[in-house]
Amino acid sequence: xxxxxxxxxxxxxxxxxLLKSIPADARAALLDSIKPCIEGARANGWLxxxxxxxxxxxxxxxxxxxRIYGGFQRLNAKMGDERAHWFMEGHPGAEIEPFLAPxxxxxxxxxxxxxxxAELREALRPRGITKATVVGIKxxxxxxxxxxxxxDEGLQVYAVRECVQDDVPERLDAVLDHLLPIYAEIVTxxxxxxxIGMESFIEELRAKALPAPPSFRPAARGQGEADLHNVLFCTxxxxxxxxxxxxxxLLERPNWRTFPDEPWFQDQYWKEYYCPEGRRVVDFADEPxxxxxxxxxxxxVYLEDKTKLIDIACGHMPETFIIEKGAWxxxxxxxxxVVPKAPWxxxxxxxxxxxxxxxxxxxxxxxxxxxxxxxYVVQQHVLDPFLTDDGRKCHVKFYLLLxxxxxxxxxxLYTYKDGYACISPHKWGSDDTSSDTQVTIIRSERLSTxxxxxxxxxxxxxxxEVAAQVVKQAVEQGKLEGRxxxxxxxxxxxxxxLDTSGKAWLLEFNFDPVLRDDDRHxxxxxxxxxxxxxxxxLPWEQGSPGFWDFAGExxxxxxxxxxxxxxA
Numbered sequence: 001x002x003x004x005x006x007x008x009x010x011x012x013x014x015x016x017x018l019l020k021s022i023p024a025d026a027r028a029a030l031l032d033s034i035k036p037c038i039e040g041a042r043a044n045g046w047l048x049x050x051x052x053x054x055x056x057x058x059x060x061x062x063x064x065x066x067r068i069y070g071g072f073q074r075l076n077a078k079m080g081d082e083r084a085h086w087f088m089e090g091h092p093g094a095e096i097e098p099f100l101a102p103x104x105x106x107x108x109x110x111x112x113x114x115x116x117x118a119e120l121r122e123a124l125r126p127r128g129i130t131k132a133t134v135v136g137i138k139x140x141x142x143x144x145x146x147x148x149x150x151x152d153e154g155l156q157v158y159a160v161r162e163c164v165q166d167d168v169p170e171r172l173d174a175v176l177d178h179l180l181p182i183y184a185e186i187v188t189x190x191x192x193x194x195x196i197g198m199e200s201f202i203e204e205l206r207a208k209a210l211p212a213p214p215s216f217r218p219a220a221r222g223q224g225e226a227d228l229h230n231v232l233f234c235t236x237x238x239x240x241x242x243x244x245x246x247x248x249x250l251l252e253r254p255n256w257r258t259f260p261d262e263p264w265f266q267d268q269y270w271k272e273y274y275c276p277e278g279r280r281v282v283d284f285a286d287e288p289x290x291x292x293x294x295x296x297x298x299x300x301v302y303l304e305d306k307t308k309l310i311d312i313a314c315g316h317m318p319e320t321f322i323i324e325k326g327a328w329x330x331x332x333x334x335x336x337x338v339v340p341k342a343p344w345x346x347x348x349x350x351x352x353x354x355x356x357x358x359x360x361x362x363x364x365x366x367x368x369x370x371x372x373x374x375x376y377v378v379q380q381h382v383l384d385p386f387l388t389d390d391g392r393k394c395h396v397k398f399y400l401l402l403x404x405x406x407x408x409x410x411x412x413l414y415t416y417k418d419g420y421a422c423i424s425p426h427k428w429g430s431d432d433t434s435s436d437t438q439v440t441i442i443r444s445e446r447l448s449t450x451x452x453x454x455x456x457x458x459x460x461x462x463x464x465e466v467a468a469q470v471v472k473q474a475v476e477q478g479k480l481e482g483r484x485x486x487x488x489x490x491x492x493x494x495x496x497x498l499d500t501s502g503k504a505w506l507l508e509f510n511f512d513p514v515l516r517d518d519d520r521h522x523x524x525x526x527x528x529x530x531x532x533x534x535x536x537x538l539p540w541e542q543g544s545p546g547f548w549d550f551a552g553e554x555x556x557x558x559x560x561x562x563x564x565x566x567x568a
């Protein structure tokens with residue numbers, strides 16, 4: 001970390017009066033996730049700031065017409081402080097949740113309105129805070145408002161995905177996926193812990209794997225012994241990722257059943273990990289060692305980390321430069337006066353969200369945009385992008401399914417014919433460095449129905465060929481590792497920009513792509529794609545490959561055994 005940086009963890013509205021609005025299971029998970037963040041940040045010398053809303057007795061100074069808090073005032077006027085005292089001083093519900101109780105040296109900041117006031121600024125400025133991470137509730141109220149306020153202060157802002165909650169799940173997803181990334185980088189709980197020096201802790205979690213758990217073929221409830229060979233079992237071990245979604249779709253099949261889980265172990269921060277009951281191997285689970293088929297590719301990091309992807313991208317990526325510890329590693333970009341006119345992108349090497357990207361006009365500006373604690377890749381914009389008819393930038397969100405077969409050597413790649421066009425809301429210009437214009441991350445339209453962009457469907461074939469060549473290199477070079485005796489698979493995405501010559505430029509792979517299960521919004525519903533992928537990986541009579549298109553079989557190196565690392 002840069003010695004000039006000062007860090008703060010801001011905890012929003014974790015007060016009993018508001019926590020009651022969150023369902024019990026989500027509330028417990030939220031508390032269990034936030035507590036280790038506080039302890040880890042405090043141990044690293046961060047400023048801990050608790051924010052909350054608190055009103056004086058009788059809701060003095062609160063107008064009864066206030067859209068959010070006016071109802072409290074009106075009800076209190078009728079019932080008095082003893083019966084209507086939400087967020088009122090002197091009542092336990094307005095204090096910080098005791099499970100997260102502030103320590104000496106922590107800052108506690110109260111407000112009497114929706115937006116953070118001067119008190120928050122006054123807590124941060126004297127300490128020279130430059131970077132702030134935000135957690136708490138609700139996503140659509142205090143968390144959003146706090147991220148906006150900190151962004152306006154010029155701070156670099158982060159929010160921890162698993163440590164933000166809301167009483168409306170759909171609103172939570174919308175805020176985390178679309179609104180907060182405008183102001184903050186959304187990071188995972190695990191990434192946050194890694195970022196505060198908890199590498200050994202994460203490695204310890206990874207090392208908890210048990211050797212060869214016993215297989216189990218129990219009878220499903222209501223099934224006779226004669227039917228056992230037709231019954232398959234899945235367990236959602238709550239690891240995260242897309243495992244829960246896969247279990248949901250497998251359980252739609254008539255011969256699949258849920259196999260119960262049990263606690264596996266608890267880490268030092270009270271986070272619970274689960275496994276199938278009896279630590280048995282079942283037909284599918286999101287913890288690979290307890291599953292007959294693994295949902296994570298061994299060696300995936302060589303495709304996901306952009307500094308590693310360079311070595312196998314076969315010239316299909318824009319020329320890429322690397323910054324590490326605030327300096328160029330290897331070749332540096334040419335001088336400003338000899339490069340073509342187009343924006344330059346500075347991207348964190350191990351991040352795939354658009355908020356980890358910074359834009360500038362000249363390569364000489366790139367070093368000024370980095371945090372020496374992180375590694376970055378630097379690329380110039382594709383010089384002649386294929387724009388929409390009205391001049392807007394468009395990049396392709398392209399989906400892939402890669403299956404490693406049980407022999408540990410053969411890999412089958414499939415590409416999906418109908419991904420998404422991510423279209424900027426503004427006309428593109430080579431001298432425009434605004435994120436709205438240059439960083440297109442929102443899935444705007446289906447490629448099969450997009451209007452006013454002539455690069456598709458011809459561009460599909462080119463993207464398919466490029467993806468196949470890169471994956472082939474990863475397999476043949478041994479970057480992707482087979483699991484002898486176990487099938488493995490993963491659905492992931494690739495970002496492409498097409499130019500006017502028809503060339504497809506690969507920007508990155510993303511192994512945690514958005515997969516929507518929402519039949520109310522067909523334009524962004526991915527359920528058909530996921531169900532079809534599972535029909536390829538785990539075939540059944542009523543299954544169909546849908547729009548998945550076979551892109552090639554590649555043969556890798558032999559493996560001695562199935563003990564390769566997860567790479568996940």
